[in-house]
Structure formats: C-alpha cells, structure tokens
Amino acid sequence: DGGITQSxxxxxxxEGQNVTLSCEQNLNHDAMYWYRQDPGQGLRLIYYSQIVNDxxxxxxxxxxxxxxxxxxxxxxxxxxxxxxPTAFYxxxxxxxxxxxxxxxxxGSWLTVV
Amino acid sequence: xxxxTQPPSxxxxxxxxxxxxxxxxxxxxxxxxxxYRQIHSQGPQYIIHGLKNNExxxxxxxxxxxxxxxxTLILPHATLRDTAVYYCIALRxxxxxxxIFGTGTRLKVLA
Numbered sequence: 001d002g003g004i005t006q007s008x009x010x011x012x013x014x015e016g017q018n019v020t021l022s023c024e025q026n027l028n029h030d031a032m033y034w035y036r037q038d039p040g041q042g043l044r045l046i047y048y049s050q051i052v053n054d055x056x057x058x059x060x061x062x063x064x065x066x067x068x069x070x071x072x073x074x075x076x077x078x079x080x081x082x083x084x085p086t087a088f089y090x091x092x093x094x095x096x097x098x099x100x101x102x103x104x105x106x107g108s109w110l111t112v113v
Numbered sequence: 114x115x116x117x118t119q120p121p122s123x124x125x126x127x128x129x130x131x132x133x134x135x136x137x138x139x140x141x142x143x144x145x146x147x148x149y150r151q152i153h154s155q156g157p158q159y160i161i162h163g164l165k166n167n168e169x170x171x172x173x174x175x176x177x178x179x180x181x182x183x184x185t186l187i188l189p190h191a192t193l194r195d196t197a198v199y200y201c202i203a204l205r206x207x208x209x210x211x212x213i214f215g216t217g218t219r220l221k222v223l224a
Binding site: 004033035040041042043045088090092101102103104105106107109 | 147154158159162212214215216
C-alpha cells in the first residue's frame with residue numbers, strides 16, 4: 001500500500017537523551033514535513049524539506065534536527081535541547097510545488113519520563 | 114497566508130447534514146481553501162479543497178462565498194465516525210510550503 005509510515009507509534013525517553021523518529025513515504029513525493037501537536041492544540045511546523053539534501057526551519061525548530069539523504073525518508077531527531085518534547089509528532093508529504101495536497105502519517109507519541 | 118477562524122465546537126445529530134463554517138476574510142486571490150479532519154490520535158485526513166467554485170467529492174461538499182471571505186464544509190449525512198476535529202486552511206498557490214493548521218472545530222455527531 002502507498003502511504004507514509006511513522007515509527008515508533010509510542011516512544012518513551014529519559015530526560016537528557018536524544019531520540020529519532022522515523023518517517024518513510026512511498027508516494028514519490030518531493031516535499032516532506034514534520035509537525036508537532038500538543039493536546040487540544042493545532043499543528044505547528046517544525047521543519048520541512050522540498051528536495052533531497054535541503055530543508056528549512058519551520059516555526060518551532062529549536063531543539064530539533066532533521067536530515068533528507070533520501071527522497072523517501074525524513075527522520076526527525078528530538079534533542080536534549082528541546083525543553084518540552086512530550087507531544088504528538090506528525091510527518092507529512094506532498095508532491096513538489098506549493099498549493100498541493102499534503103498527506104499525513106499516523107503520528108508518533110513521544111513521552112519524556 | 115490568510116488566517117482562518119472556526120468555531121471551537123459543534124454538535125450534529127446522526128443522519129443530518131453537518132455544516133462547518135470557516136471565516137477567511139483576508140484571503141487573497143491566489144489562496145486555496147483546504148479542509149482536513151483529525152480523529153483522535155491519528156494523522157489529519159484530507160477532505161476537500163477549492164479556489165472559487167463549489168466542490169463536491171465522495172466525502173463532502175465545499176461551498177465558497179462569492180467574495181471568498183468564508184466557506185462551509187458540508188457532510189451531507191453525518192455518522193458517528195465523522196466525530197473529529199475539522200481544520201480549515203488557506204493555502205497560497207505558490208511561494209510557500211507552510212500549511213498552517215489552527216485549532217479547528219471539534220464536531221461531535223450524536224446518536
């Protein structure tokens with residue numbers, strides 16, 4: 001099936017540890033995105049990438065890092081510098097060119113313990 | 114990108130039409146209106162989008178006013194599975210990849 005796969009679905013992290021969330025898509029989309037969602041809130045853009053080996057900061061990039069070495073993959077690392085990382089993280093993709101429909105994965109829950 | 118305003122919550126009886134309003138009074142001529150919905154703890158699901166004309170697909174209808182300052186998403190026969198948060202987004206045709214999601218409307222379909 002075509003789609004966006006995020007893993008793991010649930011992740012627990014100790015304070016001070018970095019953690020990487022995986023996002024893979026087989027839709028042949030050029031653009032990929034990471035959003036963060038806190039309970040009862042809307043989505044906030046962390047990073048986005050329009051093409052391989054290129055990415056831009058969104059509205060809340062501090063404490064996060066990404067890479068885009070392959071078209072299909074856009075992993076997000078939540079670093080220890082992120083002060084409040086507990087949240088629901090959503091990966092998305094779209095075809096190249098803005099104004100195109102964005103499609104989401106099922107999300108990953110990160111909890112800091 | 115234009116800001117959108119939606120009511121925080123709405124109820125609808127099962128089997129009736131659900132009409133979800135969205136205000137986008139500052140929308141410009143090159144911005145689409147997109148609708149997504151999110152069921153709890155899942156990724157948002159694309160529903161429909163439009164520029165000027167009304168649109169219909171298998172999920173819903175989108176009615177955009179002539180001045181494009183507001184729109185209404187219509188679920189013709191709401192079911193319990195339509196209970197979700199519905200997001201209205203104004204998205205520029207070119208120049209940006211920043212899809213801005215607000216807090217949406219929490220629709221509860223009642224049995």
